[in-house]
Structures are given as C-alpha cells and as structure tokens.
Amino acid sequence: MKRRPGGEISSRPLHFIWIADCSGSMSIDGKMQALNTAIREVIPHMRKVADENPNAQVLVRAIKFSSGAQWHISQPTPVEDFNWTDLKADGVTDLGKALSMVAEEMKMPPMSDRALPPVLVLVSDGQPTDEYSKGLSELMDQPWGKKAVRIAIAIGEDVDEQVLEKFIGHPELKPLKANNPEALLKHIKWVSTAVLKSASAPASQSDENSGNYTNVPIPVPSNNASISSTDVW
Incomplete structure (x- = not known):
C-alpha cells in the first residue's frame, strides 16, 4: 500500500457489492440481458470515479440469488x-440467503476498521421466496452492514417495494424503478458513479456516523420522470 509523506496510508478500501436477482422471472422480456449489459457498460465510468478519488480503493464483487445464493464474483x-x-x-x-452471505462479509475481519462505508446495490424483479427478514437482520446486526449505503433497484411491476424499502432502511431513499432497459441503465450508472463518488469522498471518511442512517451524503437520485415512459417490464 502506498503511503503519503509522513507515513499516512493514501487510500482506504471501499467495498462495492452487486446483489443480483437471478430468479427465473429475470429471463422474461430480456431483463437479465439488460442487467448484464448495464453493469458491463458502467465499468469504465466506475474506473473513472475511482481514478478521481485516490483516497479510496474501490473493490467490486457480486452475489447472485435464485434457488439459494452464491458469490458470482467472490x-x-x-x-x-x-x-x-x-x-x-x-x-x-x-x-434472505444472499443477505446472510453479505452479512458474513461485513464482519471484522474480513472488513477492516479503516474501510469506508460499503455500497450494497440490490437489483430485483420479484418477491422473496425465503425468510428474507432473517438475512436482513443479520446484515443490520453488523456495524458495517448498518453503515453501508444500501440502494435498491426495482425491475418491473411485480417487485415487493416494501421489502426493498426495508433493505434500504433510509426514510429519504426509495427504490429506483426500472420498467425498461433505458431506465435500468440510468439507475445502474447513477449508483455506479454518483453514489460511488459520494461514498469515496473525504466527507464519508469519518470514523463515526454523523447521522442516524449513514455518514455518506447521498446525491439526488436519477429522476424517473426524465426516462422514457415506455414500459417493457
């Protein structure tokens, strides 16, 4: 790890985790393909944000859930x-299984006490088929799980938005709604750039929470009204 003059370590780890719904319904009307395309397209933008924020070392991985859950990029x-x-x-x-597995990664170790608040992005098009509240409770029992910036993207009309709101756990943040590939890409790009930039900024690097929900100033979400109203999903 590079050090600044005087011995100060120059960067702190910022863990960014995609939590992706891979249930059978995601195969309908190209939803899975649109998610794959959107994440692939935003990687260069994520790299640019990381380059502009040398105080943070952005570390990315992904977990998928359908019948059970497993790390897609571990x-x-x-x-x-x-x-x-x-x-x-x-x-x-x-x-619930996916959230339990993420909760394990929010423990210390493997998390470092020097880490920046993680960014957890849940993308789903349906309703949980297991006891999700148990997994969510395990996540919130971990200090880094509680401090994490938790964003949810709802694909289509069949999502249980109350579940996503409980995951977010922030009174001013609502699930981002994506009813077509264009909207999904816009939301994926927003969380991969604006939210990532805010989480890696110096304001988020205090060791104590400055508020009840997160010490990361959340930018204004992308506006659904500015996205094409054509509903595909």
Whole structure:
C-alpha cells in the first residue's frame, strides 16, 4: 500500500457489492440481458470515479440469488481489474440467503476498521421466496452492514417495494424503478458513479456516523420522470 509523506496510508478500501436477482422471472422480456449489459457498460465510468478519488480503493464483487445464493464474483476485485461475467436466470428468489452471505462479509475481519462505508446495490424483479427478514437482520446486526449505503433497484411491476424499502432502511431513499432497459441503465450508472463518488469522498471518511442512517451524503437520485415512459417490464 502506498503511503503519503509522513507515513499516512493514501487510500482506504471501499467495498462495492452487486446483489443480483437471478430468479427465473429475470429471463422474461430480456431483463437479465439488460442487467448484464448495464453493469458491463458502467465499468469504465466506475474506473473513472475511482481514478478521481485516490483516497479510496474501490473493490467490486457480486452475489447472485435464485434457488439459494452464491458469490458470482467472490473476491473483492480492484475496479481497474474488474470484469463482468454474464448472469443467467433460473429458479426462485432466495433473497434472505444472499443477505446472510453479505452479512458474513461485513464482519471484522474480513472488513477492516479503516474501510469506508460499503455500497450494497440490490437489483430485483420479484418477491422473496425465503425468510428474507432473517438475512436482513443479520446484515443490520453488523456495524458495517448498518453503515453501508444500501440502494435498491426495482425491475418491473411485480417487485415487493416494501421489502426493498426495508433493505434500504433510509426514510429519504426509495427504490429506483426500472420498467425498461433505458431506465435500468440510468439507475445502474447513477449508483455506479454518483453514489460511488459520494461514498469515496473525504466527507464519508469519518470514523463515526454523523447521522442516524449513514455518514455518506447521498446525491439526488436519477429522476424517473426524465426516462422514457415506455414500459417493457
């Protein structure tokens, strides 16, 4: 790790985790393909944000959930080395299992006390088929889980938005609604750039929470009204 003059370590780890719904319904009307395309397209933008914020070392990975959950990209990967492998859709929607697995990664160790607040991005098009509240409770029991910036993107009309709101756990943040590929890309880009930039900025680097929800100033979300109203999903 590079050090500044005087011995101060120059960067702190910022963990960015995609939590992706890969249930069978994601195969309908190209939703899975649109998600794969959107994440792949925003990687260069994420790298640019990381380049402009040398105080943070952005580490990306992804977990997928359908019938059970597993790490799609298990190792925290520096964003400059990060590449996306397409997800495939099949099975049910075991969100709780995914949240439990993320909760394990929010413990210390493997998390460092020097880390910046993680960014957790949940993308789903349906309703949990397992006891999601148990996994969410495990996540929120971890200090880094509670401090994390938690964003949710709702694909289509069949999402249980109350579940996503509970995951977000912030009174001023609502799930971002995506009813077509254009909207999904816009939301994916917003969380990959504006939110990432805010999380890696010096204002987020205090060791104590400055508010009840997160010490990261959340930027204004992308406006649904400015996106094409054509509903595909």
